[in-house]
Each structure stands twice: as C-alpha cells, then as structure tokens.
Amino acid sequence: MALLDHENLDVYHRSIEFLTLALRLVTYLPRGERELREQLKRAAISVPLNIAEGSGKPPKADRARFYAIARGSAMECGALMDVCRVAGFLPPAEAEDAKTFAGSNRRYAHENVPRVSIRRHGRARARRTSTEDGRGETEDGERASQRAPP
Incomplete structure (x- = not known):
C-alpha cells in the first residue's frame, strides 16, 4: 500500500506518538475537569491533522500556514x-515528560518541516517587478491588478 505524503514525514510520526501519550494522560484528569481534558485532546489531535493537511497543499503558503498551526498546537x-501539573492533576514527572516531548516535537517540526516566508493573513510574499506600463507583476508573472486585494 502506497504511503500518503504526510506518512513520509518523521514529524508526523512523532506527533502521533505525542497524541498517544496525551490521550493516556487525560485519563489522569478528574471528571470535573472536562473542559481541560477536551482542550488537551483537541490540541494534541490538531498537531498531526494539520501536518497531514498541510502536506497535501500544493502552494507553499498554504503548507506553511498549516505547519505553523501544528507548531502552535x-x-x-x-x-x-503546565496547567495540569500546577493544578496537581498530573504527576510532576509525567507532566514534565509530556511537556518535554511536546516541546521537542515543536522544535523538530520547526527544523524539519519546509518553511516559506509568510506575511500577515497567511499570504506568501511575492517580489514585485515593474513592467513597461508601470503596473508591476509578481515573480510568477501575475499582474498586480489581477491579484485579489490583501
């Protein structure tokens, strides 16, 4: 069976390992902490999902946006x-191990996932060149007047 693009990325496999750890750790949380449990699950699930979705996006800016979301998650x-440790919901050693793994996963993603230059609102920077009529165009030849407004 052929692998999908994201399955070739080591950072995707590391994010799945972290998800497994996070899902195990939420079992330590008391029943009354449903919001915290759900937030941790959502954030941990978001990492591999955004890596996978980003790897399927052809434009560099789209990929970079999804990878940035994964890093943020x-x-x-x-x-x-940290919240779980301070509140006493997780054993300090377990919380510290998970935090270290999450941090190393973020650093690993930062170093090993392709990056592009992004400006506000997730649009890739395109260097402008001038044309004979002075209107300008981007590097890929698209006229400035044809682009969507920022």
Missing part, C-alpha cells in the same frame, strides 16, 4: 501540561 499542549 504543540506549544499549547506544553502549556496545558
């Missing part, structure tokens, strides 16, 4: 581990 997981 990994950071959120680390913060949630």
Whole structure:
C-alpha cells in the first residue's frame, strides 16, 4: 500500500506518538475537569491533522500556514501540561515528560518541516517587478491588478 505524503514525514510520526501519550494522560484528569481534558485532546489531535493537511497543499503558503498551526498546537499542549501539573492533576514527572516531548516535537517540526516566508493573513510574499506600463507583476508573472486585494 502506497504511503500518503504526510506518512513520509518523521514529524508526523512523532506527533502521533505525542497524541498517544496525551490521550493516556487525560485519563489522569478528574471528571470535573472536562473542559481541560477536551482542550488537551483537541490540541494534541490538531498537531498531526494539520501536518497531514498541510502536506497535501500544493502552494507553499498554504503548507506553511498549516505547519505553523501544528507548531502552535504543540506549544499549547506544553502549556496545558503546565496547567495540569500546577493544578496537581498530573504527576510532576509525567507532566514534565509530556511537556518535554511536546516541546521537542515543536522544535523538530520547526527544523524539519519546509518553511516559506509568510506575511500577515497567511499570504506568501511575492517580489514585485515593474513592467513597461508601470503596473508591476509578481515573480510568477501575475499582474498586480489581477491579484485579489490583501
């Protein structure tokens, strides 16, 4: 069976390992902490899903946006581990191990996932060149007047 694009990425497999750990850790949370449990599950699930979705996007800017979301979700997981530790819901060693794994996963993603330059609102930067009529066009030859407004 052929692998999908995201299944070739080591960072995807590491994010699945972290998800497995996070789903095990939510069992430590008391029943009254449903919101915290759900937030941790959502953030941990978001990491591999955004890596997978980003790997399927042809435009670099789209890929970069999804990978950035995955990195942000990994950071959120680390913060949630701090909250759980401070509240006494997780054994300190378990919380610290999970936080370290989430941080290393974020760093791994930062170093090993392709990146492109992004400006506000997730649009890729395109260097402008001038044309004879002075209207300008992007590097890929698209006229400035044909682009969607920022």
